[in-house]
Amino acid sequence: MIIKQLSVFLENRAGRLNEVFGILGQANINVSACSVADTSEFGILRMIVSDPEKARAILKENLFSVNVNDVISFATPNTPGALSRTLEILSDAGIGIEYLYGFSPGDKSFIVLKSDNIEKAIEELQKHEMELISASDLYKF
Amino acid sequence: MELSIWNRHFETMPREQMREVQSDRLRDTVERVYYNVPYYRAKMQEKGLGPEHIQTVDDLKLLPFTTKQDLRDNYPFGLFALPMSEIIRLHASSGTTGRPTVVGYSRRDIAVWSEVMARTLTGAGVGKNDFIQIAYGYGLFTGGLGLHYGGEKVGASVIPISGGNTKRQLQLMNDFGSTVLACTPSYASYLAEAIEESDIERDALKLKVGIFGAEPWTDNMRREIEKKLRIKAFDIYGLSEIIGPGVSFDCEYQNGLHINEDHFIPEIIDPDTLEVLPEGELGELVFTTVTKEGLPIIRYRTRDLTRLHFDTCRCGRTLVRMDKCTGRSDDMLIIRGVNLFPSQIESVLLEMDETTPHYLLVVDRINNLDTLELHVEVEDRFYQDKISELQNLGKKIKNQIESTIGLSVNVKLVEPKTIERSEGKAKRVIDKRKME
Numbered sequence: 001m002i003i004k005q006l007s008v009f010l011e012n013r014a015g016r017l018n019e020v021f022g023i024l025g026q027a028n029i030n031v032s033a034c035s036v037a038d039t040s041e042f043g044i045l046r047m048i049v050s051d052p053e054k055a056r057a058i059l060k061e062n063l064f065s066v067n068v069n070d071v072i073s074f075a076t077p078n079t080p081g082a083l084s085r086t087l088e089i090l091s092d093a094g095i096g097i098e099y100l101y102g103f104s105p106g107d108k109s110f111i112v113l114k115s116d117n118i119e120k121a122i123e124e125l126q127k128h129e130m131e132l133i134s135a136s137d138l139y140k141f
Numbered sequence: 142m143e144l145s146i147w148n149r150h151f152e153t154m155p156r157e158q159m160r161e162v163q164s165d166r167l168r169d170t171v172e173r174v175y176y177n178v179p180y181y182r183a184k185m186q187e188k189g190l191g192p193e194h195i196q197t198v199d200d201l202k203l204l205p206f207t208t209k210q211d212l213r214d215n216y217p218f219g220l221f222a223l224p225m226s227e228i229i230r231l232h233a234s235s236g237t238t239g240r241p242t243v244v245g246y247s248r249r250d251i252a253v254w255s256e257v258m259a260r261t262l263t264g265a266g267v268g269k270n271d272f273i274q275i276a277y278g279y280g281l282f283t284g285g286l287g288l289h290y291g292g293e294k295v296g297a298s299v300i301p302i303s304g305g306n307t308k309r310q311l312q313l314m315n316d317f318g319s320t321v322l323a324c325t326p327s328y329a330s331y332l333a334e335a336i337e338e339s340d341i342e343r344d345a346l347k348l349k350v351g352i353f354g355a356e357p358w359t360d361n362m363r364r365e366i367e368k369k370l371r372i373k374a375f376d377i378y379g380l381s382e383i384i385g386p387g388v389s390f391d392c393e394y395q396n397g398l399h400i401n402e403d404h405f406i407p408e409i410i411d412p413d414t415l416e417v418l419p420e421g422e423l424g425e426l427v428f429t430t431v432t433k434e435g436l437p438i439i440r441y442r443t444r445d446l447t448r449l450h451f452d453t454c455r456c457g458r459t460l461v462r463m464d465k466c467t468g469r470s471d472d473m474l475i476i477r478g479v480n481l482f483p484s485q486i487e488s489v490l491l492e493m494d495e496t497t498p499h500y501l502l503v504v505d506r507i508n509n510l511d512t513l514e515l516h517v518e519v520e521d522r523f524y525q526d527k528i529s530e531l532q533n534l535g536k537k538i539k540n541q542i543e544s545t546i547g548l549s550v551n552v553k554l555v556e557p558k559t560i561e562r563s564e565g566k567a568k569r570v571i572d573k574r575k576m577e
């Protein structure tokens with residue numbers, strides 16, 4: 001259930017973000033989810049792609065600083081309070097959240113989450129029968 | 142490692158005897174410039190000096206200084222002491238800041254140049270069994286040909302590849318089995334990265350010695366290059382106005398560069414008062430050539446800052462030693478009244494594990510206040526997905542720099558390989574204050 005997420009260091013420079021997507025597109029790599037964290041000085045692009053190792057190699061060839069790390073993804077009902085109830089499971093188990101991003105295309109909300117204890121987070125969510133998304137599922141969306 | 146000495150007679154000459162040699166040669170030089178170069182005659186007459194006033198090296202301080210501007214004002218051949226029929230070679234500086242400075246060599250000057258370069262290479266252990274890859278530029282710049290003559294003189298197999306074309310540098314280094322690399326330190330550092338990124342295994346290369354000069358570099362940078370290239374790196378110092386490379390060189394103890402003072406007499410002056418400073422004090426290096434025929438030069442102000450040491454070196458040479466030049470009186474930045482040399486920034490970065498020595502310093506003036514911005518690359522191997530880690534890295538660099546130089550600095554983290562790499566001299570500073 002662990003998903004490999006790519007993280008790319010970016011300078012705050014016009015067009016730089018799109019260069020990354022352009023490079024991946026040309027290599028026929030699909031991006032299933034992404035998020036940009038920005039500070040006044042630089043940005044970090046995080047994304048889930050169809051082939052993380054290939055994407056990493058190609059971006060490195062293009063001189064980007066790239067890091068691959070583990071995240072989880074899960075689905076909650078797209079109703080008020082549903083996300084809160086899920087995150088409570090994690091906080092009750094003492095699991096910290098570093099960041100998350102998500103969206104709700106219909107009946108369900110999809111969340112990508114980075115935690116300081118991925119293994120335990122998976123264990124807790126499974127125990128509570130939450131709907132975890134596997135890497136292969138996510139790449140297909 | 143006990144390396145040999147090319148010219149034991151002069152390189153290990155007792156100091157008293159060296160003074161006599163210098164004094165004899167100085168008298169001869171002063172006479173030649175006085176009678177053959179109108180510029181020097183006029184300058185000496187202004188000071189009420191004739192050749193008879195200069196008897197020993199102690200009288201050097203009476204003579205007028207020569208600056209780069211004086212060479213430009215007499216462009217192109219005005220300071221030559223021989224008719225052009227006796228000049229067999231011309232070199233010139235790039236002239237990015239005005240007219241180029243032109244230097245001319247007689248046949249004997251070229252022989253002297255070969256001699257001092259043979260001493261330089263022998264001091265680094267280079268001999269007839271070596272393959273020396275000369276990646277200094279050949280042409281008007283003196284680097285390439287200076288190394289070339291020295292290499293031939295010691296009998297090494299010379300590979301005159303010249304600068305640039307990194308791919309070919311690596312190929313020949315590998316195929317020819319180059320044992321010695323001669324280039325600027327910034328290009329050496331660039332080549333080290335290129336080797337890491339290539340398919341070439343370092344173990345397959347025979348490289349053992351680097352001969353690096355033509356720009357100031359720090360001891361930290363030396364260690365970094367030595368570690369990356371797995372070689373022993375020797376510093377060489379020279380400037381075309383004096384002869385080119387070969388003015389001074391490292392021996393195996395790397396305890397200061399030995400000046401070929403039987404040809405070039407050094408002095409250290411205070412750049413403000415122009416007074417000669419006592420032994421061991423930091424100041425501007427000044428040279429008087431005493432064997433040059435084409436372009437003898439009196440008390441040339443190099444703008445390089447260093448110290449002189451007259452004690453005998455462990456290698457046996459008695460030649461005076463100068464500290465590695467790490468700053469120039471005209472590279473010096475004055476930021477909010479504080480003197481700053483770019484090499485100080487480089488030293489701090491090299492001492493930190495998480496950074497590379499590739500940096501760019503941007504100086505600006507905003508609302509009448511000087512600002513200092515340092516661009517540092519975030520290399521892949523230091524990159525982490527956490528914003529806090531990156532911000533901490535930026536803060537750490539900022540704190541280290543500020544505590545070292547005593548000036549506040551903004552650190553900007555930039556993407557890898559975005560700071561321009563040099564194949565010649567490194568560009569480390571953009572001073573926007575000068576552009577307005």
